Amino acid sequence: MFANRVIIRGFASSASSLAPKVAVVGAAGGIGQPLSLLLKLNPHVGRLALYDLVNTPGVGADLSHINTQAVVKGYKGADQLEVALKDADIIVVPAGVPRKPGMTRDDLFKINAGIVKGIAEAAVKVAPKAHILVISNPVNSTVPIVAEVFKKAKIFDPRRIYGVTTLDVVRASTFVTTIKGGNPTKTPVHVIGGHSGVTIIPLLSQTGINFTKEEVDALTHRIQFGGDEVVEAKGGLGSATLSMAHAGARFTDSLLRALAGAEGIVEPSYVYSEVGAKHGVEYFATNVELGYSIGVSLRVCT
């Protein structure tokens, strides 16, 4: 049903006419710090607000010395959340606890659900038009939580809420070319479904590459459980941070370019889907075409 489909996200309007403001929530964490670095290097970012419960003044001061145009400011503690998010065009959320060996993403739900809900409530108040990019796991649940907060405030716009599943396609390209050869940056692999174990469904048959059944089984498993490799290798010190920072920066860059008027930008994302909702699956990871196009509503094409 979803295999060849691209959801088109036309933005109704941007949050502000100033240089784009990107806020990173959880900016002092394992993902947050390298992600903030990559965003500081991004020429499309005008203002970079770094929020965390700890250490953001230091991270902000450090990054602010890099001679790129983004103006960086660190915000620390719950009383600075709203000022950090105020009028943001994009809010990227890698806040919360990561997995330890033996944990599934669902084990994080109890803690991260509350964190994400609080951030969404603040966004509703001070940045109702922001695009929210949810990295905090379990993405399959944290994205609907953010959506529910916006629905409660009666300002839910599915074009503005994204679960960041980019790491799944990044891993898929790497793992496929590791065994089949080729350039991983030029070997896209579509991944659909969700962002947790067996809900991650790579569409290897669409790559145009011939695989044996054994290769399909092994690659599918590795793409679905690639995160576990990192969790185990880090031995209790967290989950993927550097590769996730790259993936988060890539998605943010795509969105910024689309907001600046670029067309034809396609990224995978875990989003609310009208087509899915008709089949009982409201949220689904699929390719999403990002585009700035006033008045265009969410639609799905084959």
Ligand code: NAI
């Ligand atoms: P981390 O523990 O290194 O950093 C998390 C940061 O969030 C910390 O600095 C912490 O102080 C901050 N934080 C906690 N509560 C907060 C709140 N209420 N407001 C603002 N900041 C808050 O964790 P890491 O490794 O950076 O992972 C973050 C999240 O990203 C985890 O939930 C992890 O599971 C998820 N993740 C998602 C991936 C994806 O593909 N979407 C891939 C890898 C990790």
